[in-house]
Amino acid sequence: MGKLLAVIEREFGERVRSKWFLITTFFAPLLFAALFVGPPYLAYESARSVDLSTVVIVDGTGSAMGEGIATEMAGGLMTSGKRAKVVLITPADSQRVIDSLRTAVGANTLPAVAVVDAATIATGTVRLLISGGAPLATTERIEAAAERELLRQRVAEAGLDLEQARQIAKVRMNAKVERVMKDGRSGNAKVNLVFGGGVALLLYLVIVLYGQIVLRGVTEEKQSRVSELVLASVSPRVLLAGKVLGIGGVALVQLGFWTLSVVVLLANRARLLGALGVESTSMTLPSVTAAELLPLFAYFVLGYIMYAALFAVVGSIVSSEQEAQQAQMPVVMLLVGSAALLQPALEDPNGPIARTMSIVPFSSPILMPLRLGLAAVPTSELLLSIAMLALSALAAMVAAARLYRTALLMYGKRPSVAEIFRWIRTNG
Template sequence: MSQILSIMKWEFLNRMKSKVFIITMILFPILIIAMSIIPSLLIMQDGMEVYRVGIVDETKSINDILMQKLSTEYNLENGESKFIPFVFDFVKDAKISTAKNEIDGFIVLPDSIILGKDAEYYATSLSNFKILDELRRAVNHSVIEVRVQQENLEIEVVNKLTKWVGLNTFEISESGEASEGDELVSFFIPFATMFLLFMSIFVNGQLLLRSVMEERTSRVIEVILSSVTPRQLMIGKILGLGALGLVQLLVYLAIGFGALYFRGMGQAIEIEHAFWMILFFFLGYFFYAAIFGTMGTLFDSEQEAQQSTSIITIIVVIPMMMSSYFITNPGSMVTKVMSFFPPFTPFMIPLRFGTGIIELWEAVLAAVLLGLSVWGMMILAGKIFRVTLLMYGKRITLPEIIRWIKT
C-alpha cells in the first residue's frame, strides 16, 4: 500500500513540478475560450472593408431602389457606406468586371423577378455569409417595394403590417426558474463540458502510456519490478496521473466558471454538474487508463504508440463530431442510446447535463454501466500487461494477446 502511494506521489509530483505542465494547464482553457469567442465576435462585428457590388437589372425598374438601399442603409463603423453599387447592362460585362477585380460580385435581377423568380448573385468569394444576408435583405426589400408600388399600395402601410416580430429566448432550470437565455452559452456550456472531459481524460491517458513506455524502453522497469508487483506499479501510476487529471479538470472548471461569472452569466453555473463531471472524469479516465496503460506495454517506440492511439482517438472523436447534433437534439433516441455506450459515456453524459435534458436515473445507470466496464477492462489489462511489461523489442501479435487473456 505504501509503495502504491510512493509511486502515485512520484508520478504526480514529477509532472506538477514541471513548469511546462503548469503553463500549458492554465493556458489551454484560456486559449479554448479565446478561440471559441473571438471568431464569433469578429464575424458579428462589421468589417472595415467596402464591398463593390454590381447590379444587372433586366426589369430596369428595381435598380434605383436597390442602389439607394445599398448605399444608404448599410454602413461601416466609420459611418461610410458599406456597399458601392455599380449598374451593368449585361451579365457578360459584370462578369468581366468581376474577373478584373473591379467589383467584388454582382446581383442579377431577372425579368420575371416581380412575379416570383429568384435573383442570382455571382462573386469571387461566397464565404462571408453576413454580406450575403445583407444583400438578400436589400434585394427582397427592393423587390417588395416595387411590387407594392405596382399594386398601388402605400409602402408605409405594408411595412407596418409586415413588421418583423423577434423571438426572445429564456431558459428554464430544473428548479423552474426562468432566466434570460443566451444561445451562445447554452451551446457553449455542453460543448465545453464534453471537450474538457475529453482533454483531461486523453491528456492523462497519453501521459500514462508514455510513462509506462519510458520505463520499459529505458529498462527502469527491471529495478522497479524487483521492488513492487506489476499490479502495484500500474495502480500507483493510474492513481497518480488520475490525481493530476483531477487537478487539471478543477483548474479548467475554475477558469470556465470564472469566465462565465465575469461575463455576467453566473446563473449558468450549476455546481452539481461539477460533481457529475468529476465522477465521469474518474470513470472515463479509469476506462481509458486500462487501454492506454496496456498499450504502453505493447510498444517500444513513440511512433508505434502514436499510430495505435490514433485509432482510439478516432473512436472518441465520434461523439465530439456529433456534439452539435446532441446539443440541438438532447432528447432524441440517438443521443440517449449513444450516451450509454461505455466508450462514449464519460463525454456524453456530462454533455447531456450541460444541455439540461437528462434524468437522474439515466446518469446513475450510465455510471453503473461504465463502472462495470472499467472493472472488466482492468481485469483484461492486468492479464496482458503482467506478461508484456518485460517484453522488449518483440512485436506482439493479436493471437498472443488473446491467448494471455484466456489463461
C-alpha cells in the same frame, strides 16, 4: 498506502513541474480567447471594410427598386454618405450592359454588380456578380439591402404609406428557444447544446491526451528498464494505480484551470467585443448546481481510469513506441466510435441510440454528459450508467494490474492474445 501516495506524488510532481505543462496550461486560455473573440471581430472588420458605394446596381424593374436598394445599402434616407451607382436598363439593352459589367467585375475593376428585374419583384431573386477579391460580407450586405427594399415595396403595395413600410421592413425575427425539462426546469436550448457538447468533447480530448501519457510513460519505463528497479520496492498493482491516479491528478488540475478560463471568457465575451467596437449579445451561462456537476466529475474520473488502464495494458505488452502506436488502435477506435455517436445523440438525446450507448461503459463517459446537458435523464438510467462504468473501470484496473505484473518485465516479444488472457486469469 504510503507507497501508493509516493508513486502518485512522483507521477504528479514530475509532470506538473514540466515546462511543457505550464506552457500548455497557460497557452490554452489565450487560444480560447482568440477563438471566442477573434472570429466575430474579424467578421466585423471585414464587413466594415466593404465599400458598397463602388457597387453597381442594374435596375430593370421599372419601379425604382435599384434606387431603394442603393439607399438601404448606404444606411437609409437619413444617411448622407456615398451611394452605389444605379444603372437603369430596358429589356433591349439589358444583356449588353450586363456583359460589359461582367467584364469589369472579372478584371477586378468593380467589386460587385447586383441585377434586379421583374423576376426579383415576383420571386425575390437577385443576380449578383462578385469579383474574386471581394469579401464575403459584400454579398451578405447587398442581399440584406435588397431583401429590405423588396419587403418595403410589397408592404407599400398592400396600402401602407412609405414610412410604415420602412418600419415594418426593419423587423427581424429572433427566436429564443427554451427547453423545458420533465421536472419543470427550463433553459436556453442553444446554451444547453453548447454546454453539453462542450463537456462531451472536453472529456473526450482529456481522456485521449492523458491516456496517451499513461501509454507513453509505461512504454518509456519498460524501454529504459526503470520498471525493474521500481518493482523491487513497489508491487505492480501499486505502481499502476499510482501512475494512473497521479497523471489523472494532473489532468484534473489542467482541466479545472481550462474550465475556469472558459467560464470567465464567456461571461466577459460581450464586454471584450464591445471594447473592440463590435456589438454582441452577452452569453448567458447555464446554471449548474453541485448536484449536476457531481455526475460529470464521476464520468470524467471513471472514464479516465478505465481508458488509462487499457492504455497501460498496451504500453506493458509492447517493446517500443512504434509498436505502441499500432497496438493502441483498438482502444483509440473505442473512443472514436463514441465520438461518432455524438451527432445522433444531439439530434435525439432520448432516442434509442443515445440511451443505449450512454449506458455502455466504453461510450458513456462521452455520451451521458452530452445527454445531461440536453435533456432530463431518468435517475435510474444515470445510476445504472455510472454503476456499469465504475464496475468496468474496476475490472480494467484489476486486469491491467494482473497483466502489468508479467508483461512489464518481458522484452523483445509481443505476447499473443491467448497469453494475455492467460496472464490475467492466473495472476490473481
